[in-house]
Amino acid sequence: MNQWLQNQWFQEWFEKLTSYIAYLMSGLGVFLGLLSIEQWISIFVGVTALVANIWHKRAMQKIAKERGIYLNENN
Numbered sequence: 001m002n003q004w005l006q007n008q009w010f011q012e013w014f015e016k017l018t019s020y021i022a023y024l025m026s027g028l029g030v031f032l033g034l035l036s037i038e039q040w041i042s043i044f045v046g047v048t049a050l051v052a053n054i055w056h057k058r059a060m061q062k063i064a065k066e067r068g069i070y071l072n073e074n075n
Contacts, residue, residue: 035043064071 061071
């Protein structure tokens with residue numbers, strides 16, 4: 001009987017989780033469907049700039065480390 005309760009608990013938990021995921025995906029789809037082409041381009045440019053910034057920072061840190069320069073970026 002105890003195993004049946006655990007199985008039932010798992011099934012209820014799994015149903016709740018999958019329903020929350022479905023609601024999230026549905027809401028996200030509605031939100032993304034409302035975006036205009038200009039907003040999509042802006043998001044793409046922003047994400048591209050962020051990736052380039054992270055790459056550049058790591059490349060500069062690698063060069064500085066090779067030259068024995070250590071920067072304190074905690075400030």
